[in-house]
Amino acid sequence: MSQGYDIKDINLADQGLARIMWADADMPVLAQIRERFAKTKPLEGVRIGACLHVTTETANLVRTLAEGGAEVTLCASNPLSTQDDTAASLVRDFGISVYAICGEDTETYYEHVDAVIDSNPQITMDDGADVVGRIHETRREALEHIIGGTEETTTGVIRLAAMAKDGELRYPIIAVNDAKTKHFFDNRYGTGQSTLDGIIRLTNRLLAGRTFVVSGYGWCGKGLAMRARGMGCQVVVCEVDPTCALEAHMDGFAVMPREEAAKVADIWCTVTGNLNVIDEPCFKNMKDGAIICNSGHFNSEINIPWLEEHCQKKNLKPMVDEYTMPDGRKIVLLAEGRLVNLSGAEGHPANVMDMSFANQALCAEYMLKHAKGMDDKVYDVPPEIDEKVASLKLETLGIQIDELTPEQEAYMNSWKVGTV
Secondary structure, three states, X not given: OOOOOEOOOHHHHHHHHHHHHHHHOOOHHHHHHHHHHHHHOOOOOOEEEEEEOOOHHHHHHHHHHHHOOOEEEEEEOOOOOOOHHHXXXXXXXXXXXXXXXXXXXXXXXXXHHHHHHHOOOOEEEEOOOHHHHHHHHOOHHHHHOOOEEEEOOHHHHHHHHHHHHOOOOOOOEEEHHHOHHHHHHHHHHXXXXXXXHHHHHHHOOOOOOOEEEEEOOOHHHHHHHHXXXXXXXXXXXXXXXXXXXXXXXXXXXXXXXXXHHHHHOOEEEEOOOOOOOEOHHHHHHOOOOEEEEEOOOOOOOEOHHHHHHHOEEEEEEOOEEEEEOOOOOEEEEXXXXXXXXXXXXXXXXXXXXXXXXXXXXXXXXXXHHHHHHOOOOEEEOOHHHHHHHHHHHHHHHOOOOOXXXXXXXXXXXXXXXXXX
């Protein structure tokens, strides 16, 4: 396959290569898989179409897939998450076809998605399900070549599950996001740290003593609330799920409806995967100078069109926009409502992405072997892959654990032993 690409500047490759290698040093599990892939070539000749955040961590996943023999075409899964130097290095140093430019408009974004689909992928690798959605809506001719796919994030899994429920999904997809070694760590520790990193880089505001509102108490919300409290914030959680709300309360956080939370929020971040979570009633209750942002996949979680229609907008600095309400109060929006951890910072640290992308690589290998026997639905990551990734991670950390004795194995598999 001839190499095509559309990136900002190939001359950024030296800086990109240095950053890719820096991330690689903290991704030992993926490195082990890459070493095996280089020897066994389990993906030889397989075309993989990937729509992922083009970051240094993603670069090391793509390197692993290529070492396994795959022909990878990559585009960005968010217009603001691309690291242009990383994209340049992938093109120059690793021969990957990359279509991604930081700040690209919506039209260019979907042209890049189409470029991935034009590569006639046999396996899709999505972060948000934009490739899968586009294939099923307007590019159905591509279905002829596809055997299966994987999905990286909660939002994408929700979209795909809806497609499967409606009988619209036309090939099997493994929900990498739902692996224990993904959402327990990437979503919780990765999102928690990287979101605060993005907020701090964009604002340089002291967090200690401020009221930090988190909308959504899934694994991302748990991590964000935990890290915000660790920085000295008073944390408020908004939820629609009674069980999650109760859990947040038991974890020591204040829980209240969004319209009440709006009255106290100094900084408010959404991590729900839903629509208009911060909406008109919230805007009307907010304190002057409140900062709002989003760390969910799409920028739909904040009703930005309402702000654009009813407020005067002023750009204060890159990724920081001030909206003046009719009554003079000001609301500050970060990163255009897009993923603040990737738009304002560098996304999740390499150490947690090591496990997430190890799952991606191993699930691509699994899909190639087993897709013919799979139905057109969303699958969990096979337990053996999840456990393998966890075991490899422990090994790289130098941590040993116990094993069940034969007696304990027998006890755990018996129903006959009761009170003695």
